[in-house]
Amino acid sequence: MSELSNARVAGAAPVASGARTGGDAERFVQVVDVVKDFGGGTLAVDNVNLSVRKGEIFALLGSSGSGKSTLLRMLAGLETATSGKILIDGEDLAAMPPYRRPVNMMFQSYALFPHMSVEGNVAFGLQQEKTPKDEMRERVAKALELVQMSRYAKRKPHQLSGGQQQRVALARSLVKRPKVLLLDEPMSALDKQIRQRTQIEVVNIIESVGVTCIMVTHDQEEAMTMAHRLAVMSEGRIVQIGTPHEVYEFPNSKFSAEFIGSTNLFEGTIVEDEADHVCIDSPALPAKIYVSHGISGTIGMGVTVSVRPERVAVSRTQPAQNANWAAGTVKNLAYMGGYTLVHLVLDSGRKVVANVSSLALSELGEVDTDSRIYVSWSAGSGVVLVK
Structure with a gap:
C-alpha cells in the first residue's frame, strides 16, 4: 500500500x-x-x-x-x-x-x-x-x-x-x-x-x-x-x-496521527520533493528527514512527519545512514513485558518515544536513565502530514 x-x-x-x-x-x-x-x-x-x-x-x-x-x-x-x-x-x-x-x-x-x-x-x-x-x-x-x-x-x-x-x-x-x-x-x-x-x-x-x-x-x-x-x-x-x-x-x-495510538511528530520544511521521495529539514534533528514517497508539495512548505514508536530503532553508535537519525538521553523506561517504551530527550530538546522489543533491548546491553543512545528509522517509516 x-x-x-x-x-x-x-x-x-x-x-x-x-x-x-x-x-x-x-x-x-x-x-x-x-x-x-x-x-x-x-x-x-x-x-x-x-x-x-x-x-x-x-x-x-x-x-x-x-x-x-x-x-x-x-x-x-x-x-x-x-x-x-x-x-x-x-x-x-x-x-x-x-x-x-x-x-x-x-x-x-x-x-x-x-x-x-x-x-x-x-x-x-x-x-x-x-x-x-x-x-x-x-x-x-x-x-x-x-x-x-x-x-x-x-x-x-x-x-x-x-x-x-x-x-x-x-x-x-x-x-x-x-x-x-x-x-x-x-x-x-x-x-x-x-x-x-x-x-x-x-x-x-x-x-x-x-x-x-x-x-x-x-x-x-x-x-x-x-x-x-x-x-x-x-x-x-x-x-x-x-x-x-x-x-x-x-x-x-x-x-489522526495523535489520536490513533501514539506517534512522534517532527515539524520541518520541504527542501526536496521528487516522485519517489521527499526531504525535510527539521530543527529537532541533526540530519534531514527522508521519506520514500513524494507529496506534490512546494519547496519551503511547512509539514509535519509522523513516525510511530514501534518504527524507531535504538543503538549505541551513530547509524550509518545520512538521514532519519538523532542522538539523545534516556529519561524514562517503561517495561511492558514483551517490549519497553524508551522515553528520551534529543539534543535539540525534542522528546521521542521508541517501542523496543525485549530482545532488541537485551542485545543493546544495559540501558538506564541518562544513558546516551541514538534513534533512527527507515525511509518508509515516516508519513508526511500537510495539515
Missing part, C-alpha cells in the same frame, strides 16, 4: 432526493449531509457524510463531545437531524419513529430488566411485537445458543457477570433480526482483563449472523480490534475514514 493512501478523504457522494433509492450493498447505510444543531452556536454533528457496507462492522471513534454518540442516536431515532438524510437499505428514515426503524441498539449499561429472567429479557421485544409464542420460544432459544447463554436462561441479571450480562443484551438486540445493530460503548462496563477476549467473541457473533453493525467507542484499541473500518470524529466532523490499518499507518492529519 502506498503512503499516498494518506490523501484519502472521508465522506460519501450525496444521494439524490427521494424516499427510497434502492438497496446498495456498498452503501447499505447512508448518512448524507447530516447536521445536528442543539443551539448555542456549536454543531454536535456538522455536515457528516458516511456510507457503511452491508455486513460491515463500522466504528465511530472519538473523544467526548466529538459527535459520535449523537450520530448513533440519530440512526436509532432517539435524536432528529436538523438537516440531511439518513437511509438504510435505500429507505429514508426521516419520518420513521424509533420503534419502526430496522435497527436495534445495545446500550452502554445493557439496560436489562432486573426482575426478568435472561430468557424474559431476550423475549421482551418479541412480546411487544406480539410474536406467536412458538416462534418466540424458538427465536429466543437460538439467540441464547448463539451467545452461549442457554444454560443461564432462568437466571436473573444480578446473578450474571458483566460479560454474561453483555451477551444477554446482545442476544436481546439480535433476536429481533434488525438490519442494523447499533452498539454504544459496548465494552466500557467490562473489567480490562476480560475486555479483549470479549471483543473477539462479539465480533465472531456479529459476523456469524451477518448483521450490519455500527458501534461508538472512545477506545482506540476496541475500534482497531473490532471494526472492519472506522471513522475518526472531532468537533462534529469526520476527520478520517478507512480500515484500522489505513488510519493507523497513513494518518491524514496531526489529529
